[in-house]
Amino acid sequence: MTAHERPLGGRILTPFFKLLLALCGVWVVLVVIRLLFGLGAVSAQNDGYAWGIWKPLNVVTFTGIAAGAYAVGLVTYLFNEGEYHPVIRSAVMAGAMGYTLAGTSVLIDLGRWWNLWVVFWPPVWNLNSVLLEVAICVMAYTMVLWVEIGPSVLEKLESSSSAKVSGAARRLLPMLQRAMPFVIATAILLPSMHQSSLGGLFMVAETKMHPLWHTSWLSGLFLLSCVTMGFGAVVVIENLTAMTWGKRIDQKLLARLNVVPAWLSLGYVVLRLGDLAAKGRLGLIASEGLYSFFFLLELALFLAPGLLLLSPRWRANRGKLFGTGLLLLFGGALYRFDTYLVAYQPTPGWHYFPYVREMLFSVCLAAIGVTVYVLFVKLFPILSGVDEAAATTPPRGLKAAGGAE
């Protein structure tokens, strides 16, 4: 617990940041079009494919990436491994953004969004609905994540020039810290519930799902794979922030942490194959053409990082660990796309391919996430391994590396 988080500081309106802001603007335009002319004006979703890419990408993949907070939280708090604190704030920040974007995307995607009050009004709840559980849980968890960001913001405000603000922050901070164990317990509980349910959503569509994907283990597999994605996200975000701002990485810590996704990925492969074997469906792996291809690709994206991460030498290498981190993310994302779109087969005659503007909506939504993330890490103590000096002078060679600063 030696690492302390510091704000990055530095100029905010960089060219990269301006590009992000422009994308945020494009998003607003798309939302206005959708609100005026209906969902069909911006999305190719139709009565056969009632859920297009926004659900598997903006909701289920974004929150999968955001599950870094959950994954690291699990090992830190469930096993009381305090040493992982240095990556937590960054993961929670990404988590808060991921979930906020997911919620926003759902809201835009709801045809009758003004009726969302039903989710806050228990008398009308249908407790059989998996989606109701997801909706309540995701909203609650988004709030919890922002509360977890609270200490970072308050620490910064403590040194505010206004005596009123700093005084209030100084009073609030210990209160928030006393409440933290309860907040954290909620932050472990809620993702366990809704991440599994994001898979459980498709259990009802038994006759419309390809048998390689439909199983009563959908909930368990989604929970397992959200954790592997979360670990991948932590590694990837640590590396991206290091490449962009010269933040130091505690490679030893990341190497130790990544034993967990190794076993979880392999567990996923075993569970997936075991389930198919138990149902006598193993033959489908080779006989189903494009479905078999997607299935095998998905399985490979779990098997490969699972095996590679078992090697301590692999984990100790920063570049290699970054690579497997990406594989973990891709594997989880593909499983989500497979379940929501590839495996889903409405009655014949329906086709779906997203419009460019529909994909742009997702890109812009991600840009909003990056915008807020950049803003927060520059203003508040979120990242560890940042020197006071690094805050003002970006490391050399960065312009060549992509000019993010």
Place this chain on the structure above:
Amino acid sequence: MTTFTRRDVLRVVAATGAAAVADVAEAREPHVAKPDDLGMLFDSTRCVGCRACQTACKEANELPYDRHAVSGGEYDAPLDLNGTTKNVIKLAHGEGDTAYMKAQCMHCADPACVSVCMAGALHKVKGGVVAYEKNTCVGCRYCQIGCPFNVPKFQWFTAVPVIVKCELCRHRGDKGAACAEVCPRSAVVYGKRAELLAEAKRRVAAAPEKYEQKVYGETDGGGTNVLYVTSRKVSFAALGLPTLPEHPLPQLSETVQHGIYKFGIAPIALWTAVTVMQLRARKKDEAGHGHGEGK
């Protein structure tokens, strides 16, 4: 500084696995159709495709006509169920013969759309009719994912869309379904499910060389209140009716979901465990070096 042992990881895997208790939980009871539930019987061997039922449905439900170009000319009949069409006649190709198929809501005994709907916008009313209430509908379209017949339709090109599907003309009261009322060949009849089922079985048994020996909807997907009989030449599959298991589709998801959350034991236990561990860790921490908060 601790490192992870294989046992630690197994603990996580076990905890994850415990979340998927599908195979051990007791299955929830299926909801079965009542004899006096309201429904319809469609006989594909009698339908001549006049589409009087389509027009009657549009009028009874005050829905606009669909206009679109077909082969260069204007055609004002819908091609399929859609955001303004609750009932449609479609041509079906069988083996050496064709027949007409009437598609509308099947009014399942144990409907998936009702099971998945967050706030009961889709719900069962008197007579087993699956009704829609737009004021509690958020437009999430989960009903479209859940329905094995792809019946509920959404209005994609308006700012204030609703879900559109047949409600068995419940607003007409005792007059019953408008489509059945106008059918000149009694290809579709409206009535009580038990009577319709008996009539269907009578027709099928009376002409075994003509009819496929099955009444679709009697047990399919847990049973539906709209029943179908068809000729041997144009199968139910050719009509576009899916092959469904005999159990209702919501059974599995509700069993798993309620299994996981039975009496709230699992969530409460997990929350309490993490809280207790947190409080303990903090105590130890404070005793140790007096710094380091919960996070």
